[in-house]
Amino acid sequence: MSHPRKPINPADTGHALRDSRAQSQRERIVLAEHKPQLERVQRRLFLRSSLSLGALAMLSGCNMQDGDSVDKVLWAMSRWNDRVQGWLFNPNRLAPTYAASQITKPFPFNAYYPEYNVPDIDGSDYALEISGLVADRSDWNLARLRTLPQTSQITRHICIEGWSAIGEWRGVPFRTFLQRIGADTSARYVGFKCADHYYTSLDMATALHPQTLLTLDFGNAPLPPKYGYPLKLRVPTKLGFKNPKHIAAIFVTNEYPGGYWEDQGYNWFSGS
Ligand SMILES: Nc1nc2c(c(=O)[nH]1)N[C@H]1C(S)=C(S)[C@@H](COP(=O)(O)O)O[C@H]1N2
Ligand SMILES: [Mo]
Numbered sequence: 001m002s003h004p005r006k007p008i009n010p011a012d013t014g015h016a017l018r019d020s021r022a023q024s025q026r027e028r029i030v031l032a033e034h035k036p037q038l039e040r041v042q043r044r045l046f047l048r049s050s051l052s053l054g055a056l057a058m059l060s061g062c063n064m065q066d067g068d069s070v071d072k073v074l075w076a077m078s079r080w081n082d083r084v085q086g087w088l089f090n091p092n093r094l095a096p097t098y099a100a101s102q103i104t105k106p107f108p109f110n111a112y113y114p115e116y117n118v119p120d121i122d123g124s125d126y127a128l129e130i131s132g133l134v135a136d137r138s139d140w141n142l143a144r145l146r147t148l149p150q151t152s153q154i155t156r157h158i159c160i161e162g163w164s165a166i167g168e169w170r171g172v173p174f175r176t177f178l179q180r181i182g183a184d185t186s187a188r189y190v191g192f193k194c195a196d197h198y199y200t201s202l203d204m205a206t207a208l209h210p211q212t213l214l215t216l217d218f219g220n221a222p223l224p225p226k227y228g229y230p231l232k233l234r235v236p237t238k239l240g241f242k243n244p245k246h247i248a249a250i251f252v253t254n255e256y257p258g259g260y261w262e263d264q265g266y267n268w269f270s271g272s
Contacts (some may be wrong), residue, residue, distance in 0.1 A: 027052065030070055037074045037265055078267060079256075085269040091205045093272070095236035098154045104165035107218075109226045110240065112198065112260065119195045119246050123222075123230045132191075132251035135182025142230055145216060148172040148180065153211060155236035157243065160266065169234040171215035175208045183252045191257035192233060195246040200259035202235065202242065206271065211236050238271030 031038060031052075109115050127139040152170040178185060190207040193199050206212060213234040216222060223229045228245025235243050241261045251257075262268045 034070055034074065037071075037078075040078070040265070040267065078265075081267065082269040085271075086203050086205065089203070089205055089237075089269075089272065091209050093237075095155055095211055095272075098156065098166045100154060100168070102166050103154060103168055103219075107167050107227070108159075108163060108165050110159055110161070111196070111245070113196070115226055117196075118225045120225065121195055121229055121246060126230050128231060128247065129249040130181055130251070131249065132253045133184035133187045134252050137181075142216070145172065145214070145231070149176060150216070151213070152217075153213060153234070153236070155211070155234070157236075157240050159240040160261075160270070168219050169213055169215040169232075170217035170220075171213045171234070173210065174212040174214045174233065175210065177214050178207060178252075187252045188254045189252070189257055191251045191253060192244040192247050193249040193251075194244050195248045198244060198246070198260045199257070200242055200244050200262065201257035201268075202233075202238070203269070206235060206237060209235075209237055235271070241266060242270055 109118075111118065123142050127141050128145070129139060130137045150170055150172060152168060154166060154168045156164050156166050158164040178190070183190075185204060185208060187204060189201050190204065191199065191201040202212075215228070215232045215234045216230065218224060218227050223232055223245075228247075231247045232245045233243055233247060241259070259266075259268065262270075
């Protein structure tokens with residue numbers, strides 16, 4: 001938040017404590033400052049009426065005496081939501097697939113920067129780094145990745161910004177790759193670091209989902225730069241921002257890795 005936070009601790013505002021109109025004004029300011037997060041919480045909790053500070057305090061069991069605790073409570077609620085969604089997630093349920101005639105042309109580009117800033121990666125010296133809870137941490141160049149079994153799928157990519165598009169991706173089932181590197185599949189997270197400094201992470205159940213694909217090709221050709229050359233993870237059970245492009249490093253961990261958008265308040269689970 002770029003503007004200074006207004007105090008809501010009654011001790012900071014002297015006599016205002018006794019003035020209930022000043023108090024409700026303060027509450028309105030605090031709630032307005034957190035409007036996007038509160039709207040996400042409301043959507044998640046299926047609350048259609050507006051949230052008051054008192055309702056938030058009741059939902060969270062916190063007394064909300066200082067401005068920072070509003071943030072803390074919302075983040076705690078969001079992380080709880082992620083856990084619940086993970087428990088409800090059915091790793092055997094498949095995302096819909098489509099016919100070749102339904103592929104969206106041209107396929108949209110999206111990133112946190114404009115297309116002219118897409119990273120220019122030299123595939124000839126590319127090496128995917130592996131770290132964390134895995135037995136074999138050796139690098140993977142593109143030729144080695146192509147020795148693994150490849151499969152194609154036509155699925156719908158859904159962006160949180162309000163568009164979707166159908167595309168065809170081909171690559172190594174990520175589950176096969178994780179087994180091949182001896183990943184500890186009882187760990188909680190798989191994290192991704194990208195060449196453009198983007199990063200994201202997945203719950204292990206989604207990483208092992210049969211449709212999660214370590215993608216080398218878009219259609220019948222290597223991924224074009226704008227769609228994630230040389231390596232992208234395609235996760236048709238998740239929103240677009242959980243599909244890292246230009247992957248430089250993959251790690252397996254029990255420590256929550258977050259993500260570029262997730263750390264700015266986008267729901268981490270963001271999928272089915
Ligand atoms: N490395 C990297 N991966 C990324 C992004 C990004 O900015 N950098 N943006 C994400 C978002 S929000 C979307 S919608 C998709 C867009 O993929 P596309 O360009 O193939 O449509 O990439 C995702 N993966
Ligand atoms: Mo997106």
